[in-house]
Amino acid sequence: MKSIVLASGNPGKKAEIEALLEPFGTRVITQIELGITEAEEPHDSFFENALAKARHACFATRLPALADDSGLCVDALGGAPGVHSARYAGEQKSDLKNNQKLLAEMSARDNRGAHYECVLVLMRGPGDAQPLVASAQWHGSIARQPRGAGGFGYDPLFLPEGMTQTAAELDPHEKNRISHRGQALAKLLEILKRET
Numbered sequence: 001m002k003s004i005v006l007a008s009g010n011p012g013k014k015a016e017i018e019a020l021l022e023p024f025g026t027r028v029i030t031q032i033e034l035g036i037t038e039a040e041e042p043h044d045s046f047f048e049n050a051l052a053k054a055r056h057a058c059f060a061t062r063l064p065a066l067a068d069d070s071g072l073c074v075d076a077l078g079g080a081p082g083v084h085s086a087r088y089a090g091e092q093k094s095d096l097k098n099n100q101k102l103l104a105e106m107s108a109r110d111n112r113g114a115h116y117e118c119v120l121v122l123m124r125g126p127g128d129a130q131p132l133v134a135s136a137q138w139h140g141s142i143a144r145q146p147r148g149a150g151g152f153g154y155d156p157l158f159l160p161e162g163m164t165q166t167a168a169e170l171d172p173h174e175k176n177r178i179s180h181r182g183q184a185l186a187k188l189l190e191i192l193k194r195e196t
Contacts, residue, residue, distance in 0.1 A: 012152030136183035
């Protein structure tokens with residue numbers, strides 16, 4: 001695929017996916033760049049939200065569309081913020097406020113276990129009755145204070161398993177290799193290779 005529409009306006013997601021698809025020469029265009037509004041995400045699962053977003057972008061552009069629905073699932077909070085990760089502290093989608101709320105919720109908790117989860121859905125065209133789906137998890141824990149200026153979302157608070165650096169302190173290439181999104185995209189590319 002020469003070009004795909006990313007069913008997102010998140011510049012952090014675009015940068016990560018562009019870097020991961022660079023070896024394949026695939027151009028990534030966000031739906032926002034094409035003037036398409038974001039789809040509603042009313043569902044309780046990452047898969048259902050990703051599918052809704054991919055369909056919305058694909059039907060609006062008539063181009064292959066890739067949608068990612070991902071979030072942080074914290075053990076001590078029963079899996080929250082989960083599918084509500086982007087709007088955890090309210091509708092304004094503020095990484096800073098989301099991180100502040102998470103730190104406040106975790107202040108008295110000893111169980112700091114958490115994982116990022118990502119589901120990718122690729123619609124190859126509006127008539128695609130069997131979109132490609134790949135998912136992955138990235139396990140770790142919640143730090144007691146934010147560290148690092150890289151990444152986005154909860155990266156300054158997420159300590160990947162077996163590491164001393166937060167996701168926001170990792171080299172972007174290293175993060176892309178081991179992250180939930182990187183793992184899910186690698187699986188999706190494997191599916192695509194088997195199909196061609």
